[in-house]
Amino acid sequence: MMEALNYLIPAAFHAATPILFAALGGLLTELAGYINIGLEGTLLTSAFFAVVVSTLAGNAWLGLAAGALSGVVVSFLLATVILKLRANIVIAGFATNLLASGGTVFLMSTWFGEEGVFRSPDTPVIPTVDLPLIDGVPILGEVLNHHSILVYLGWISVGLVSYLIYRTKWGLHLRVTGESEETALSTGINVERLRLQAFLLSGFFAGLGGSYLSLGLTQFFMRGMSAGRGFIALAAVYFGGFTPLGATLASLLFGFAGGVANYFQTLGLPSQLLEMTPYVLTLVAILVYSIRRSSRYGLTEEETSKSL
């Protein structure tokens, strides 16, 4: 049992990290009033550029920067289409995912002549670290130590995003905008700029998550390697009740479920039902949420037409 936990808890941290980054990004656009279906494609794009730049430049930090930047660019494209051209967020979100799945394979085959996997023995990856203070502590030391720097950066980002949302004027404006566009406009908030900023930040965080996929969790790019994590992150935003802490706990829970599913797979047990957990839990959570809301405020379809 202990052995399983010793394997599972670090595995859960690793599985949770890309989900967590993407969920923080998804949370920011959600608060701005937009469901970010494009997280999946953002993760995939940044995973690709992170490992490609890291390999070609021989520097993992440049790879990370490229991953984050490509996330921002993809998000900027999505935001432009939505905010400037006034396209529908859901459909444009799926466009992002299509562009990412087609575009990454297209570039991989054009640049490297590979259709499935881009891999090089010389890819530098983001280093792992040991925290000196808790190194000797029995259980904690083993569980919390020796992760990729990006895992710790993920935890730090939770604090940063919380601070941004709840302690800054920008965060206040963001929440007001998500709550009611009219109120935001009437108090003089530049709604469009705020939303664009939310999307760019969202792309930045999802970009870090994607970089972790190819420079931490693995050391290669594989077509479609985001494998639904963007949607799990979206589920984490909803399951977590639209708060950074909630999204974090949800990401850890879903990461843990994913870790257990992998563990089952190695034991030859059916893992597919476990992989369903994020979606079933989120379904139940939003159902409970909407039942409580409708019993409090009555049935309001106009509200439902917004993000939730």
Place this chain on the structure above:
Amino acid sequence: MIGVGAGFIAIVLTSSSPLNSMYVFITGPFSSIYWIGTTLNRAIPLIFVGLGITIAFKARVFNIGAQGQFYIGALLGTLAGVYLGLPPVLHVAAVMVASGLAGAAYAFLPGLFKSRWGTNEIVTTLMFNFIAIHLISYLLANQLQDPMANYNVSPSVRSSATLPEILSPSPLHAGILIAVLFVLLVFVFLDKSVFGYKLRLSGLNPDFSRYGGIDRGVVIIAAMVLSGALAGLGGGIRIIGVQGKLTEGFLPMVGYDAINISLIARNHPLGIVPAALFFAFLGVGGEVAGLFTDVSPHLVNIIKAGIFYLVTAQALFGFVEKLISEDRLEGLA
């Protein structure tokens, strides 16, 4: 068009003989009976699912769960095709009923949630999509796995349940005729029936129609159920027309393509046919170009992404700016 243009620019940039590649891409789907049949075949599931989306959009219900409803329809269609023992025509009918009912049942839940508690159908149907995917991969790895196969695939449906091929040597099957029949049925339902009228009215203006005595809750559920039934039917027809057995992850974009098909068709059932053919043409054109030129077949996804990005871009088409933020999602109807 801009998406297609971007795709052709990519051809020019990456191909050693761009003109030839483009020529192959455009003419490929028409170059032989085989490819014509393949293109028509590809359009069949898109027509069914696209019709389903159209009904939902007309009622101003945003069903993005067609992918899951399509899969659940395929699942039950497979079960009916494998385990029922019936004479030929009846067996096909049984598969159609099973897959249609399955898709309808799977869409009923998000419809019920929306009508009872206002639960956002975008999120619920999206979750249901992933639940369907994992459910099917679980069943294919366990109870439903063909004992003779050593990978995750169901047993084949009986020959009494398969649809005949009608344009040899192409794989085109009789499902195209059923698809056309349903195009007409949906057209008559939406345009000529009383309930279809109520459904459209409720979609156009929920509040106004409520004062007019139309039960919005009933409309929401009915739209979801009909939408799911058509998507599920598309899944069942795909199984007995082309695949013969259930596999993992087949046609993973059909539900999302169908949304765009319905939008391009301006949510009109008769428009679904050319729009679905256009998408099928893109897919097959990319495939032919991938086979016979040095162009990557993944280019098609980039072209489709361009279409997805811009198909709802109102500012681009100079549409009226009457749809302010709350109506942004509803602007589709």
